[in-house]
Amino acid sequence: MFDFLDLEQYDLFGAFWTTVQLTVFSAIGSLIWGTILAGMRVSPVPIMRSFGTAYVHIFRNTPLTLIIVFCSLGLYQTLGMTMFAEGNVDTIGFRLAVLGFIAYTSTFVCEALRSGINTVPVGQAEAARALGLSFTQVLRIVVLPQAFRSVVAPLANVLIALTKNTTVAAAISVAEAAALMRTMIENEANLIPIALLFAIGFIILTLPTGLLLGWLAKRVAVKR
Amino acid sequence: MRLRKASALAASVLALSLAATACGSSDDEGGDGGSDGAGSGGGDSITIGIKFDQPGLGLQTPDGDYAGFDVDVATYIAGELGYEPDQIEWVESPSAERENLLSRGDVDFIAATYSITPEREEQVSFAGPYLLAHQDLLMRVGETVSSPDEINELTLCSVAGSTSAQNVQNDFAPDAQLLEMGTYSECLTGLENGTVDALTTDDSILAGYASQEANQGKFELAGLELSNENYGVGIPKDDTELQQQINDALTSMVESGAWDQAVEDNFGPAGYEAEAAPAIGEIV
Numbered sequence: 001m002f003d004f005l006d007l008e009q010y011d012l013f014g015a016f017w018t019t020v021q022l023t024v025f026s027a028i029g030s031l032i033w034g035t036i037l038a039g040m041r042v043s044p045v046p047i048m049r050s051f052g053t054a055y056v057h058i059f060r061n062t063p064l065t066l067i068i069v070f071c072s073l074g075l076y077q078t079l080g081m082t083m084f085a086e087g088n089v090d091t092i093g094f095r096l097a098v099l100g101f102i103a104y105t106s107t108f109v110c111e112a113l114r115s116g117i118n119t120v121p122v123g124q125a126e127a128a129r130a131l132g133l134s135f136t137q138v139l140r141i142v143v144l145p146q147a148f149r150s151v152v153a154p155l156a157n158v159l160i161a162l163t164k165n166t167t168v169a170a171a172i173s174v175a176e177a178a179a180l181m182r183t184m185i186e187n188e189a190n191l192i193p194i195a196l197l198f199a200i201g202f203i204i205l206t207l208p209t210g211l212l213l214g215w216l217a218k219r220v221a222v223k224r
Numbered sequence: 225m226r227l228r229k230a231s232a233l234a235a236s237v238l239a240l241s242l243a244a245t246a247c248g249s250s251d252d253e254g255g256d257g258g259s260d261g262a263g264s265g266g267g268d269s270i271t272i273g274i275k276f277d278q279p280g281l282g283l284q285t286p287d288g289d290y291a292g293f294d295v296d297v298a299t300y301i302a303g304e305l306g307y308e309p310d311q312i313e314w315v316e317s318p319s320a321e322r323e324n325l326l327s328r329g330d331v332d333f334i335a336a337t338y339s340i341t342p343e344r345e346e347q348v349s350f351a352g353p354y355l356l357a358h359q360d361l362l363m364r365v366g367e368t369v370s371s372p373d374e375i376n377e378l379t380l381c382s383v384a385g386s387t388s389a390q391n392v393q394n395d396f397a398p399d400a401q402l403l404e405m406g407t408y409s410e411c412l413t414g415l416e417n418g419t420v421d422a423l424t425t426d427d428s429i430l431a432g433y434a435s436q437e438a439n440q441g442k443f444e445l446a447g448l449e450l451s452n453e454n455y456g457v458g459i460p461k462d463d464t465e466l467q468q469q470i471n472d473a474l475t476s477m478v479e480s481g482a483w484d485q486a487v488e489d490n491f492g493p494a495g496y497e498a499e500a501a502p503a504i505g506e507i508v
Contacts, residue, residue, distance in 0.1 A: 069410070077414035089379060089401045170384050171406040179404065182385025185320045189344045192324075 002197060004188040015180035016201055022094070022166040022176055023205075026101035027159055033102055034109025039139055041114055052110070060107040065168050067104050071096040072172035089173060097169035105162050112154040116147030119222075149220045156213035160206045177201060270307045272298045273317030273325050273334035273458075277407070280432020280490045281337055290314050293428065294455075296486035297354055297477065298335040301457065304473035319386075323347040326460050333470065334458035337429060339387065340507055349463060350456035351470035353507065354483075356499045359388050359450040360427035362434060364415065368446040369422075375448075376400050378421040381411035388425040391451055408433060415443065422446070426453050431496035440493055454507045471504045 040052030075081040085091035120143050128138045167178035181198045274294050275282035282294040302312050317336045325331045326348045340350045375397040382389040384404035414420040434443045459466050477483045478501040487498045
């Protein structure tokens, strides 16, 4: 059934490796930016709270394709932003895609984390304040460690969604799995087996992620 | 236990998807039988697959009409088969779905920038060709290159996965920077702003974009013949009767001058000179 698959002609593993790289860089970036956003949304400073809220609502409700295509058409092709990789369109495309994925995925990380913060009894934060800790200390030492442990499972969902969302990057010249799939469909005129092949590839990527993080979520959960 | 459940689930997903493909291939034969009847003319309507988003070839206009060279050719063929223009039902056939549309019998034939290739001939049959196109570059006016050697130094743009994009990487300009976007229109933004130097694909498609009202006078074709693309009319596999009818229709279209008129109407403003109409069955 897969006799069209000529690995010398089609760099299948290279394409999925790009998918993995996109996922890992975007996941790390989203985790950092999402945590900062969550911190803003629970902070005592009104302007930070409103910035966090506005950011999350705008980016979470914009279609991902639009964000990614804007990164290329708007930031790069119109404003000339080259992401420190002038003259190499492949690198520019990759970095712009990571930027777009971080901007989008961090809103989901932020909201997951905020729900985790809500699971920490408010008395703990009050007790920490009473001990003289500042807001950032309360967040860093008392609240966030417990919040993270309770949101491993939702964050796993976000990660799996991110892995699959990386296929959108094919629209802005990133040579990842979905781009190779288009090439193969164009050449081989054999839609269903090719689509199936790539579906299996993504299941191989996401299924272990889900199982592993599901196990981890059970293990580290704060028992209350 | 947890793992066993998961592997059982994985196995059933696999089995389900295999079953789905099996259905797909058995549909092939069913589709053939169905469209035989529809293709032989005289019925209530005929269903034709075209592109909806390709100016100059197959484009859905804002008022819901269809315009372009493929549309003109398809209308002429339908006329020869005995269908009035108002009996034609247009169906969008994106590149990736053309084979499936034909084998399922969703369309009677397809005229949608469909290049004849050996891989595709394993899935469908072709009538024609009706147009010989070449891969070319669309560049800003006054900045065109004259020899293929210079392409390596340019930043090109094409559609992700398309044959044109692969030709650039594998054949004539492996060192050129290649931006692969989702559609050709997205490339035009970069071409206009100078981020990319050239948009590359079949000259017929490029001429269509250059002839659009908003783009007239901005871009021009470089006139390099980088590849041969034989546009054929896609029909269900081994439907020789329909193939013969369409070939006859194409011959009479060329002889009557309607073919030249269609080229002039659709590609004229771009200064694009199409090759003479290709002979039926002649693939270069």
